[in-house]
Amino acid sequence: MTNILISGASIAGTTTAYWLKRHGFDVTVVERAPAIREGGYKVDIRGAALQVVERMGIMDAVRARSTDMRIATHYDARGRKVATMDAALFGGRTGDDVEIMRGDLNELLYDLTRHDVEYVFGDSVTGIAEDGTVAFERSAPRRFDLVVGADGAHSTTRRIAFGEESRYARDLGHYISICTVPNKLGLDREEAVHAAPGRTANVYSTRQDTSAKALFMWSSEPLAYDHRDIDAQKDLLVKAMRGVEWEVPALLESVRDAADFYFDSVTQIHMDHWSKGRVVLVGDAAYCASPASGQGTSLALVGAYVLAGELAKGGGAAGYEREMRPFVEANQALGPANVKGMVIGSRAALWFQLKMIKLLPHLPGRDRMIDRIAGPIHRAANAISLRKYSE
Ligand SMILES: Cc1cc2nc3c(=O)[nH]c(=O)nc-3n(C[C@H](O)[C@H](O)[C@H](O)COP(=O)(O)OP(=O)(O)OC[C@H]3O[C@@H](n4cnc5c(N)ncnc54)[C@H](O)[C@@H]3O)c2cc1C
Structure with missing residues (x-):
């Protein structure tokens, strides 16, 4: 087997292309978008995924483009500061974990592969025959x-x-929406958060970003809508956030003008097998853990590395599934657990959460508390020992 097609040129696709090429395969990537997709939101690279990035030789470049977020501040309905938190802890990052804009990471991965891999933009697979x-x-x-x-x-x-x-x-019973808005709050490497029962709004601006990203998450029954009708999706967001105070009404005004509006349910993909015949899936296509897990990017990086390595060493799709399955399960388990902390159901639970954030720096069992926040994601992110696949 020498000639491989990859559908999708985002994190999983470009990383798989890199490792397949390094193992000596001929690689073509087809991407539906007309070019590599820029921008997007911030994503984390943790645990085993850091080793993948290191082995690709782009760790310094990734760190140079990290978001450099400093602080997360919680505001009440009237705009008063209620609690602040270190941005790394807020994002569940420990040790060497790094946060980067998805578009920046994608660009680095694309640059690494563009000269050795054939990229076909603006096209899509429509059928795969048995031969x-x-x-x-x-x-x-x-x-x-x-x-x-x-x-x-x-x-x-x-x-x-x-x-x-x-x-x-x-x-997972929630929706998420994110887009670029003007940085009217003057945020500098800072997140601003306001939570109401069942609904959370978050605005942030990263290093070198003159605008901001507004992110909304709310609990909801499944919604019926046209996936191509962006205005209808904006209406659904506005309806879901109705009555939420703080800066939310002004943010929703800005959302109306946003060109990069993203809207989706918080959903995971669970499959018994990731391969069938001549097809194998990697990244979100195979085991989307949802944005609530915070591990989608790391899963894509590790999955790409393992898939290419197993194909090269002859382990094939079965080897890939065997190596990846426990890691995927550990990380997918984070989604349902995390989402409960991201969108809080009641006023009493919200009050308690903010109280804990406020008290955190002063509590005697501080380290234990921090481990309760960042520990599960750290353990899941490291729940695989990466083999060294020979090249
Ligand atoms: C709002 C949001 C916030 C997130 N936050 C985090 C976070 O904090 N931390 C984290 O680790 N992860 C986060 N993620 C998840 C992360 O972005 C994904 O898990 C990760 O990008 C997975 O990469 P992927 O390459 O598998 O899929 P995707 O990034 O979804 O890429 C799929 C690619 O395939 C292309 N494509 C689609 N259909 C076709 C087709 N028919 N033909 C050809 N190409 C096609 C798309 O254009 C795209 O380029 C978040 C996701 C979202 C949506």
């Missing part, structure tokens, strides 16, 4: 030995090879 012939929306059909689906939580490759998304999607 490996792949049909595309625009390009002529081509034959590949293997197709890697790295096309995200709503993967087209998965739908073609494994069937409808609803068979694998596990709804």
Whole structure:
């Protein structure tokens, strides 16, 4: 097997391309967007994923582009500061963990591979025949030995090879929306948070960002909407946030003008197998842990490394599944647990959470408390020993 197609040029796709190429495969990547997708939100690289980045030789570049966030501040409905928290602890980062804008990471990964890998932008797989012939929306059909689906939580490759998304999607009972807004709060490497029962608003601005990102999360039954109708999705967000005070009404005004509006349910993907015939899935396409886990990027990086390594050493898709399954399960388990702390259901629970944040620096059992916040994610992020696959 030498000739591999990857669908999707984000974190999982570019990283798989890098490692496959390094192991001597011929790699083509098809990406639906017209170019590498810039911008986005901040993501974390933790634990084993740091080793993957290190082995790719881009750790210094990643650190140079880290968000450099300093602090997270909680505000009440009237805009008074209620509690502050160190940004790393707020983000569940410990030790060498690094936070970076997804677009910055993607650009670094793309730059690392662009000269050795064939990238086809503005196209999508539409069919995969048993003999490996792949049909595309625009390009002529081509034959590949293997197709890697790295096309995200709503993967087209998965739908073609494994069937409808609803068979694998596990709804965590929340929605998330994020977009760029003007930095009217004058945030400098800072997050500002306001929580109301069942609804949380968060605005942040990272290093070198003159604008800000507004992120909203709320608990909700599944919503019916047209995935292409952005205005209708903005209406749903406005409706969900109605009555939330602080800066939220002004933020929602800005959301109306946002060109990069993101809206989705907080959903995980659970599959018994990640490969079938000539198709194998990696990253969110195979095991989306949801933004609530904070581990989607690390799962994509580690999954790409292991998949390429197992293919190179002859372990194949079975070896990939065996190595990855416990790691994936540990990280997916974070999603349902974390989401409860991100969107708090009642006023009493909110009051308690803020009280704890305020008292944290002064509590005698401070280290134990910090471990309760950052410990689970740290342990899950390290729940795999990465093999050294020879090149
Ligand atoms: C709002 C939000 C906040 C998040 N916060 C964090 C965080 O704090 N920490 C963290 O670690 N992770 C976070 N994540 C998750 C993280 O972004 C993903 O888990 C990670 O990017 C997974 O990468 P991926 O390459 O598998 O999928 P994606 O990044 O979704 O990439 C899929 C790629 O495939 C392309 N594509 C889609 N369909 C097709 C097609 N038919 N043909 C060709 N190409 C296609 C897309 O354009 C895209 O480039 C967050 C996600 C969201 C949505």
